[in-house]
Amino acid sequence: MTDPRHSTDPALEFDRPVDAGDDTDAGTTRAGTAGAPAGTLSPAEKAATREEHLRLAEGALVRADDLVAGYVPGVNILRGCDFYLQEGELVGIIGPNGAGKSTLLKTIFGLIPVRSGAVSLRGEDITSAPAHRLVSLGVGYVPQNNNVFPSLTIEENMQMGAYLRPKVFKERFSYVSDLFPMLGERRSTKAGSLSGGERQMVAMGRALMMEPSVLLLDEPSAGLSPAYQDEVFIRCRRINATGVSIIMVEQNARRCLQICDRGYVLDQGRNAYTDTGESLMHDPKVIELYLGTLAKAR
Numbered sequence: 126m127t128d129p130r131h132s133t134d135p136a137l138e139f140d141r142p143v144d145a146g147d148d149t150d151a152g153t154t155r156a157g158t159a160g161a162p163a164g165t166l167s168p169a170e171k172a173a174t175r176e177e178h179l180r181l182a183e184g185a186l187v188r189a190d191d192l193v194a195g196y197v198p199g200v201n202i203l204r205g206c207d208f209y210l211q212e213g214e215l216v217g218i219i220g221p222n223g224a225g226k227s228t229l230l231k232t233i234f235g236l237i238p239v240r241s242g243a244v245s246l247r248g249e250d251i252t253s254a255p256a257h258r259l260v261s262l263g264v265g266y267v268p269q270n271n272n273v274f275p276s277l278t279i280e281e282n283m284q285m286g287a288y289l290r291p292k293v294f295k296e297r298f299s300y301v302s303d304l305f306p307m308l309g310e311r312r313s314t315k316a317g318s319l320s321g322g323e324r325q326m327v328a329m330g331r332a333l334m335m336e337p338s339v340l341l342l343d344e345p346s347a348g349l350s351p352a353y354q355d356e357v358f359i360r361c362r363r364i365n366a367t368g369v370s371i372i373m374v375e376q377n378a379r380r381c382l383q384i385c386d387r388g389y390v391l392d393q394g395r396n397a398y399t400d401t402g403e404s405l406m407h408d409p410k411v412i413e414l415y416l417g418t419l420a421k422a423r
Contacts, residue, residue: 173396182209192242194232202228204394215365217385219378224391226374265337269344272328275317286334301330322353342373382406
């Protein structure tokens with residue numbers, strides 16, 4: 126069996142261990158842009174610069190500026206990270222293990238302490254805001270793990286999703302069941318008895334019960350069979366088509382870029398590249414560094 130650390134399979138690319146060198150200062154090792162003269166930057170590299178971010182993020186629905194954040198004192202995972210989401214977009218975040226993808230999502234949702242920088246929603250500062258306030262403002266969050274109440278039925282999980290607005294339960298459950306028919310058909314089934322893919326549907330459905338305008342998805346396809354992975358991506362696109370703006374962190378980089386409007390490639394806590402999903406899929410540097418050599422043949 127081939128050692129996955131030496132595999133050229135792009136599906137394994139983001140499962141490789143983080144090099145010890147990743148703890149060095151991101152400003153001196155940032156992929157693609159470190160030490161490169163401004164005139165040599167590719168469009169995706171240029172769009173990832175601070176100057177371009179300030180220009181392009183004007184009027185964004187969600188905006189993060191120069192974020193520095195981490196889990197423990199003295200250790201920063203995000204090291205000056207910028208991000209923005211425009212109304213109606215589906216934006217994907219990819220990158221190697223340890224790049225700060227999930228940390229960025231959790232920081233936007235107020236779960237990680239912000240040491241400097243700011244996060245805003247429709248121009249309103251939401252930096253480190255508590256989860257209940259963000260939910261009331263229209264932000265939904267689906268974590269990667271432990272994202273359902275296993276002892277509760279599907280219907281009870283949906284009720285928990287509408288806890289702050291119980292009067293809208295019937296209307297919202299009808300909406301969610303239209304997106305995920307399984308939820309309505311098996312409403313009395315305990316969530317703990319479901320497969321991984323079915324649990325993911327429950328988690329996404331519960332997050333939609335409060336009618337969010339922004340949905341944060343942390344690696345929704347992780348651990349799922351290929352069939353369920355495709356189902357999740359199809360559902361994400363369908364949710365986005367209903368008017369919900371989506372930020373998706375995803376380990377299946379190529380599939381994520383296929384469906385997203387724009388993508389960010391994070392490396393060592395900073396933006397390395399940002400462009401349309403289609404452009405990033407065909408960017409030679411992104412292919413070489415993050416998608417694997419097999420991507421060249423596709």
